Amino acid sequence: MTQLGTEAPQAGPGSAAVLRAAHVGVRFGGITALDDVSVEVRPGEVCGLIGPNGAGKTTLFDVLSGIRRPDSGVVELGGADVSARGPVWRARHGMRRTFQRQQLFGRLTVLDNLIVAEEWRGGGGGIAADLLALPSRRRRERERRARAEEVLGLCGLAELRDVHAGTLPVGQARMVELARAVVDTPRVLLLDEPASGMSQTESGWLGEVVRRLVEHEHCAVLLVEHDVAFVMGLASRVVVLNLGTVLAEGTPAEVRANQAVRDAYLGGS
Numbered sequence: 269m270t271q272l273g274t275e276a277p278q279a280g281p282g283s284a285a286v287l288r289a290a291h292v293g294v295r296f297g298g299i300t301a302l303d304d305v306s307v308e309v310r311p312g313e314v315c316g317l318i319g320p321n322g323a324g325k326t327t328l329f330d331v332l333s334g335i336r337r338p339d340s341g342v343v344e345l346g347g348a349d350v351s352a353r354g355p356v357w358r359a360r361h362g363m364r365r366t367f368q369r370q371q372l373f374g375r376l377t378v379l380d381n382l383i384v385a386e387e388w389r390g391g392g393g394g395i396a397a398d399l400l401a402l403p404s405r406r407r408r409e410r411e412r413r414a415r416a417e418e419v420l421g422l423c424g425l426a427e428l429r430d431v432h433a434g435t436l437p438v439g440q441a442r443m444v445e446l447a448r449a450v451v452d453t454p455r456v457l458l459l460d461e462p463a464s465g466m467s468q469t470e471s472g473w474l475g476e477v478v479r480r481l482v483e484h485e486h487c488a489v490l491l492v493e494h495d496v497a498f499v500m501g502l503a504s505r506v507v508v509l510n511l512g513t514v515l516a517e518g519t520p521a522e523v524r525a526n527q528a529v530r531d532a533y534l535g536g537s
């Protein structure tokens with residue numbers, strides 16, 4: 269494990285994981301939300317995180333994304349200890365998260381929602397560069413627009429590019445959230461209930477898009493989702509949390525066959 273300055277984290281020797289939580293513990297007063305939880309996500313994989321209500325999934329996402337400091341344990345990004353870094357720093361270094369709550373700019377078009385998501389990271393000179401319309405600024409503007417268009421295509425949203433985001437039905441709005449999260453080419457993407465509110469057709473589409481992202485952009489994905497069938501169909505590895513601890517981990521088939529999981533989570537079915 270290495271300590272970081274402001275430079276981007278690099279993969280550490282012997283660590284293939286792009287994101288790793290090791291021995292994480294979180295308490296809320298007398299409640300143990302997470303107890304010695306270790307989870308990792310590798311480049312080019314979808315890792316599913318499932319568990320019943322109150323298992324600790326959201327708390328773990330908060331710890332991974334830097335919203336919450338754990339009481340014990342560490343978080344590593346690219347093999348480097350980022351435990352002391354906040355969510356903005358982590359986002360600038362390749363980690364993106366979507367939330368259960370929608371976060372779109374309703375009055376902006378779908379395309380502009382994506383461009384803004386690129387802009388925040390450093391649009392290339394700020395207001396001064398805008399006013400002077402510097403060539404470097406115009407070039408970066410073209411590049412951002414091209415990237416936004418590329419991601420709209422990747423997510424099957426090209427036809428909605430000029431629609432105001434606030435008018436979209438839930439399923440399409442969720443897909444735009446995903447597009448916003450990936451437009452900056454994250455190394456690791458945390459998806460929090462991305463299929464919630466989606467029809468079966470829409471969640472099928474979502475699954476296809478996540479597969480494309482992993483394949484084409486070599487992104488690592490950690491996915492929390494109540495729709496167990498969706499997770500089992502998409503993830504190559506599944507981690508099951510229960511009462512703040514890791515109950516099981518393995519391929520979807522292994523997890524399905526695990527008796528402890530069946531007893532505690534799948535109702536013995």
Ligand SMILES: Nc1ncnc2c1ncn2[C@@H]1O[C@H](COP(=O)(O)OP(=O)(O)OP(=O)(O)O)[C@@H](O)[C@H]1O
Binds near residue numbers: 321
């Ligand atoms: N801010 C908080 N204050 C007190 N207790 C909390 C807080 N946040 C979470 N908890 C508790 O920590 C435990 C884990 O909650 P968490 O929300 O992480 O679970 P979850 O798996 O995401 O649940 P769900 O599927 O219902 O969203 C629960 O017992 C919950 O009541």
